[in-house]
Structures are given as C-alpha cells and as structure tokens.
Amino acid sequence: xxxxxxxxxxxxxxxxxxxxxxxxxxxxxxxxxxxxxxxxxxxxxxxxxxxxxxxxxxxxxxxxxxxxxxxxxxxxxxxxxxxxxxxxxxxxxxxxxxxxxxxxxxxxxxxxxxxxxxxxxxxxxxxxxxxxxxxxxxxxxxxxxxxxxxxxxxxxxxxxxxxxxxxxxxxxxxxxxxxxxxxxxxxxxxxxxxxxxxxxxxxxxxxxxxxxxxxxxxxxxxxxxxxxxxxxxxxxxxxxxxxxxxxxxxxxxxxxxxxxxxxxxxxxxxxxxxxxxxx
Numbered sequence: 387x388x389x390x391x392x393x394x395x396x397x398x399x400x401x402x403x404x405x406x407x408x409x410x411x412x413x414x415x416x417x418x419x420x421x422x423x424x425x426x427x428x429x430x431x432x433x434x435x436x437x438x439x440x441x442x443x444x445x446x447x448x449x450x451x452x453x454x455x456x457x458x459x460x461x462x463x464x465x466x467x468x469x470x471x472x473x474x475x476x477x478x479x480x481x482x483x484x485x486x487x488x489x490x491x492x493x494x495x496x497x498x499x500x501x502x503x504x505x506x507x508x509x510x511x512x513x514x515x516x517x518x519x520x521x522x523x524x525x526x527x528x529x530x531x532x533x534x535x536x537x538x539x540x541x542x543x544x545x546x547x548x549x550x551x552x553x554x555x556x557x558x559x560x561x562x563x564x565x566x567x568x569x570x571x572x573x574x575x576x577x578x579x580x581x582x583x584x585x586x587x588x589x590x591x592x593x594x595x596x597x598x599x600x601x602x603x604x605x606x607x608x609x610x611x612x613x614x615x616x617x618x619x620x621x622x623x624x625x626x627x628x629x630x631x632x633x634x635x636x637x638x639x640x641x642x643x644x645x646x647x648x649x650x651x652x653x654x655x656x657x658x659x660x661x662x663x664x665x
Contacts, residue, residue, distance in 0.1 A: 452618045452627060458611035463619040463626035466607060466637060468574045469556060473626050473639045477542050477560050477567045484547055491547040491556055500544035503534045504562055504647070506654035511539075514659055541567050553577040561646035564653065570643040571636065578633035596632055603630055 454460065464473050469491055470483050484491055493499070503511075508530060515529035534540040541563050547556040559571040578595035581588050607628070612618040617628040624641035 452612045468572050471572050475569045491549050494546045494548045498546050502543045503539045504650035506651050507539045510654050564649040565646040570639045574635040576633045
C-alpha cells in the first residue's frame with residue numbers, strides 16, 4: 387500500500403491551460419438573476435465588527451484541464467465534503483455548520499468573514515457617489531458601502547477557519563447574491579509539507595507526514611479518477627472537481643464562479659446610471 391502511495395506521489399503533475407474567449411461568452415449568455423430580489427445585508431449601524439470590505443474574487447483566466455483515467459468513472463464531486471462543507475452550500479448553511487454549532491474548526495481571530503462587492507458594481511456606485519459631489523476618499527467609501535448595503539450588493543465572500551491544536555485551516559469562498567451567495571471553492575491546508583529545518587530528521591518526518599496525509603485522503607475519497615491528484619465529475623473543467631496537493635485540498639466549481647462573475651458584469655452594465663444625455 388505504502389509503495390503504491392509513494393509511486394502515486396512521485397507521479398504527481400499539474401498543468402494549466404488558458405481559457406478561450408468562447409468560454410467567457412458562453413458564461414455571459416447565461417440567464418440573469420433578478421438583482422431586485424436581493425436580500426439587504428447589514429444595517430444602518432454599519433458592517434459587523436471584525437470584517438473588511440475586500441476579497442480575493444474570481445478571475446476568469448486559467449483552469450487545469452481534466453482527463454478521465456483509463457477504467458475510471460466520473461464521480462459526484464458535488465457530494466464530497468471537507469469537514470462537512472460542500473460546494474453549492476449557501477452562506478447561511480455554512481454559518482450553521484461552523485459558527486452556530488460545535489465544530490473542530492473555529493473562525494480565525496481577525497477578519498474571519500470577508501465582505502465585498504463585485505468590482506463592476508463598485509465602479510457603478512463610485513460613479514453615482516461622485517455625481518452627487520462626494521470625492522473625499524473616506525466619504526466616497528462610506529457612500530459606496532451605504533448604497534451597496536441598501537441594494538443587497540455587499541455579500542460575505544470569504545470565511546476563514548482554523549483548528550489551532552493541529553495547525554489546520556479551511557478557507558471557504560462564496561459567490562455573490564446573484565447566484566445565491568453559494569460556495570464555489572473550499573481550500574483545506576495543514577502543515578505536513580512544512581520543514582522546520584534542513585536536518586535529516588526533519589526530512590524524514592516530513593515524508594512520513596505526507597504519507598499519512600495521502601493515506602487519509604485515499605481512505606476518505608478513494609483514488610483520483612483524473613491523473614494522480616484530481617477527482618472530477620466530468621471532462622469539463624468548469625464542473626465541480628477536487629485537487630490534492632501536499633497537505634492541501636481544493637474543492638472548486640469554476641462554472642458557478644464564472645456564471646456569477648458574468649451575471650454581475652451583465653447586470654452592472656444594464657443598471658449603470660449614466661447622465662441623461664440628449665442629442
């Protein structure tokens with residue numbers, strides 16, 4: 387078993403491809419969500435304490451190709467979980483799982499929840515606020531946040547959790563309200579790949595930790611069905627998949643994130659409040 391795993395590790399590869407423009411156009415053509423139905427986040431008292439209006443966001447650019455291994459079958463990756471968190475879960479469900487119930491993981495001490503709004507909407511609101519005469523940076527940001535909350539455009543984009551006793555972390559990334567504030571990426575990380583020094587004993591310990599980690603991964607999820615490090619639900623890179631690294635797991639749904647980004651672009655363009663030009 388361990389020999390097979392070591393061979394498995396030695397064969398690990400990663401590849402990336404640049405998406406063609408047609409993929410983006412396909413996503414943009416998706417049916418739009420009614421932004422008027424958004425729930426309003428926050429209150430007049432301002433944002434909850436301990437969060438920042440900043441997020442990593444989704445960038446349509448590179449994703450890894452997927453190929454099914456010989457004699458392997460596609461699996462329902464959307465049913466895989468990391469500590470109970472699954473792709474497509476709503477932010478409220480994740481709150482119930484990690485914030486309102488007892489769990490091995492707890493919110494990190496600072497900025498555990500990161501709120502943001504899509505850049506295209508931020509640019510719209512920036513323009514509106516400036517048209518009202520607001521130009522001082524601090525006042526401009528307050529104006530943008532106020533409008534974003536009132537229109538339901540501000541949303542929890544990231545949740546960061548930690549298990550201090552073992553050095554494990556989980557970061558969960560959410561789409562905007564355009565696609566129901568749903569999980570599109572989950573990143574699990576531990577310290578098995580860390581090296582505290584160059585001594586032979588540390589290298590030996592690292593190899594054993596990596597071996598133990600991969601044994602647990604294979605026990606929970608079974609063998610990868612795409613290459614040596616991926617579990618895929620289809621041969622489409624935009625479908626749910628999971629990728630394993632040394633001490634790290636990533637569950638992703640690039641299709642959901644791409645649709646969300648495209649909807650925000652589309653709706654923000656349609657609702658941009660240009661001046662009433664007449665000619």
